[in-house]
Amino acid sequence: MIKPSLISPAMRGPWTLLKKEMLRFWRVAFQTVAAPVITALLYLLIFSHVLEGHVEVYEGVPYTAFLIPGLIMMSVLQNAFANSSSSLIQSKVMGNIVFVLLTPLTHLQFFSAFLCAAIIRGLAVGLCIYIGAIWFVDLHIVHPWLILAFALLGSALLGTFGIIAGIWADRFDQMAMFQNFIIMPLSFLSGVFYSIHSLPPFWQKLSQLNPFFYMIDGFRYGFFGKGDISPLISLSIVGASFLVLAWVTLKMLKSGYKLRA
Amino acid sequence: MNPAIKISGIHKSFGNLHALKGIDLTIERGEFFALLGPNGAGKSTLISILAGLMKPSSGDIAVMGFDVVNQYQKARQLLGIVPQELVFDPFFNVREMLRFQAGYFGRGPENDAWVDEVLEGLGLADKAKTNMRALSGGMKRRALIAQALAHKPPVIVLDEPTAGVDVELRQMLWEFIKKLNRDGHTIILTTHYLEEAETLCSRVGLMKQGEIVALDSTQNLLNKFAGKSLRLTLGDVSLPSNIQALVRNQDRGIFTFALTDMAQIEFVLSALRNANIKVIDMQLNEADLEDVFLSLVGSHD
Numbered sequence: 030m031i032k033p034s035l036i037s038p039a040m041r042g043p044w045t046l047l048k049k050e051m052l053r054f055w056r057v058a059f060q061t062v063a064a065p066v067i068t069a070l071l072y073l074l075i076f077s078h079v080l081e082g083h084v085e086v087y088e089g090v091p092y093t094a095f096l097i098p099g100l101i102m103m104s105v106l107q108n109a110f111a112n113s114s115s116s117l118i119q120s121k122v123m124g125n126i127v128f129v130l131l132t133p134l135t136h137l138q139f140f141s142a143f144l145c146a147a148i149i150r151g152l153a154v155g156l157c158i159y160i161g162a163i164w165f166v167d168l169h170i171v172h173p174w175l176i177l178a179f180a181l182l183g184s185a186l187l188g189t190f191g192i193i194a195g196i197w198a199d200r201f202d203q204m205a206m207f208q209n210f211i212i213m214p215l216s217f218l219s220g221v222f223y224s225i226h227s228l229p230p231f232w233q234k235l236s237q238l239n240p241f242f243y244m245i246d247g248f249r250y251g252f253f254g255k256g257d258i259s260p261l262i263s264l265s266i267v268g269a270s271f272l273v274l275a276w277v278t279l280k281m282l283k284s285g286y287k288l289r290a
Numbered sequence: 291m292n293p294a295i296k297i298s299g300i301h302k303s304f305g306n307l308h309a310l311k312g313i314d315l316t317i318e319r320g321e322f323f324a325l326l327g328p329n330g331a332g333k334s335t336l337i338s339i340l341a342g343l344m345k346p347s348s349g350d351i352a353v354m355g356f357d358v359v360n361q362y363q364k365a366r367q368l369l370g371i372v373p374q375e376l377v378f379d380p381f382f383n384v385r386e387m388l389r390f391q392a393g394y395f396g397r398g399p400e401n402d403a404w405v406d407e408v409l410e411g412l413g414l415a416d417k418a419k420t421n422m423r424a425l426s427g428g429m430k431r432r433a434l435i436a437q438a439l440a441h442k443p444p445v446i447v448l449d450e451p452t453a454g455v456d457v458e459l460r461q462m463l464w465e466f467i468k469k470l471n472r473d474g475h476t477i478i479l480t481t482h483y484l485e486e487a488e489t490l491c492s493r494v495g496l497m498k499q500g501e502i503v504a505l506d507s508t509q510n511l512l513n514k515f516a517g518k519s520l521r522l523t524l525g526d527v528s529l530p531s532n533i534q535a536l537v538r539n540q541d542r543g544i545f546t547f548a549l550t551d552m553a554q555i556e557f558v559l560s561a562l563r564n565a566n567i568k569v570i571d572m573q574l575n576e577a578d579l580e581d582v583f584l585s586l587v588g589s590h591d
Contacts, residue, residue, distance in 0.1 A: 038396045045393025053381050124377035128387075128437060131341055131371050132394035133363040290304075290344045 117195025147188025
């Protein structure tokens with residue numbers, strides 16, 4: 030970790046908030062990193078056992094290999110969302126959010142710190158799944174920069190969405206609603222386990238409205254050089270979505286919505 | 291030099307409730323100021339606006355000349371606010387929390403010595419490595435105060451810091467806060483314990499239903515509203531006219547006289563002697579803020 034003395038005094042505020050947010054999930058890493066990694070590896074084990082040899086989505090790509098990038102990306106996205114949303118809702122319910130609200134931190138610094146912590150948690154979980162998964166199957170990487178770009182933008186998008194959810198929700202059950210009725214359906218219906226080309230036309234069209242689809246497909250393109258849609262289109266859609274959500278979040282924070290009466 | 295805090299025409303409404311009705315208040319640097327008032331008077335709302343936790347409906351507040359809305363970064367840098375609610379972050383220990391809190395204000399390792407001084411001064415030194423969750427209620431309260439002080443703010447606001455706190459901590463806390471005040475920190479205190487305000491604070495503001503109804507030095511308030519009170523049991527008599535004006539209360543032969551100085555005692559007694567009225571029992575009470583408080587807040591509504 031960088032020594033605090035290397036940080037300029039102007040950057041010390043947001044840096045401290047980022048450090049606190051990272052320590053918060055790292056202190057309970059068993060729950061915040063190890064648990065999602067094990068869940069993803071169990072999916073991998075079961076689905077590859079059942080479907081390996083029966084399904085071939087892309088020519089020459091074994092089903093297990095096809096599955097891994099989708100599982101990684103799904104976990105990156107879910108954990109980025111979980112980090113910012115659960116931190117905010119906990120601080121609000123516990124009341125300790127006041128410690129941050131009393132400080133001179135600007136809304137942009139507040140946003141950046143929560144966003145970076147969410148990205149770091151998402152990438153940490155994704156990297157661990159990748160390391161776990163390459164024991165099962167040989168994975169070639171065709172476009173490493175695409176993989177990195179989608180992982181970064183995707184976790185940023187979901188981290189931002191988590192901030193919005195955390196600010197909006199007043200109670201844990203409202204937050205659970207976000208998890209169960211938005212994040213889970215969108216991630217399961219995004220083509221993690223299949224190519225959307227295998228779906229009937231109506232469901233194909235519907236899938237194209239799902240932002241998770243573009244993130245998963247683009248990320249997978251980085252591994253195989255093949256996908257359901259051009260990665261540049263996906264990247265633009267994900268990037269534009271991030272900019273829109275970030276703008277909304279900054280507006281909310283600046284107005285003090287639900288945080289400052 | 292700008293005053294520590296300048297509050298001008300602050301109004302705050304929550305729907306139909308007009309919680310603050312035009313507060314004007316200036317607190318000079320180095321003051322030890324008490325803000326008193328019954329529950330619902332608007333003290334905490336005023337402090338929340340000062341802290342930036344709420345936005346005023348109109349009016350403005352400046353901390354050492356910096357507006358709490360338009361120049362919030364500079365204003366908050368100068369403020370240390372102890373919230374009323376006993377909140378804590380369960381993930382960290384006491385020293386970590388203090389370092390984080392100082393860090394949010396841009397303080398780095400050079401501030402660690404001050405953090406240790408705060409821990410020492412509030413009797414938290416041996417709890418520095420204890421998780422916040424494991425602290426007793428009193429210790430959590432100390433940690434909350436320490437957090438507000440972590441960045442060494444020149445203006446310190448304590449919103450009912452001693453609610454539900456034992457005597458030992460109160461003593462320790464006030465010793466430490468008095469020392470900070472001697473070192474030049476401005477202290478603003480809201481409390482329900484009137485004797486605390488009386489012994490500690492040089493000036494008092496009294497709030498009632500969103501307005502400041504009294505604002506003066508503690509001594510002047512005591513003199514003006516209460517002075518000393520002399521309770522005489524005299525029986526069923528009619529008082530000589532020259533002392534009737536001093537009577538504040540009369541109840542079944544017990545007369546309470548409001549006096550501004552001790553010389554008036556002899557004046558009352560000699561008037562009674564001249565009128566041949568016998569004193570059956572006598573009691574002399576020093577005024578306290580409670581009397582001021584009650585006479586301003588109590589009976590009128």
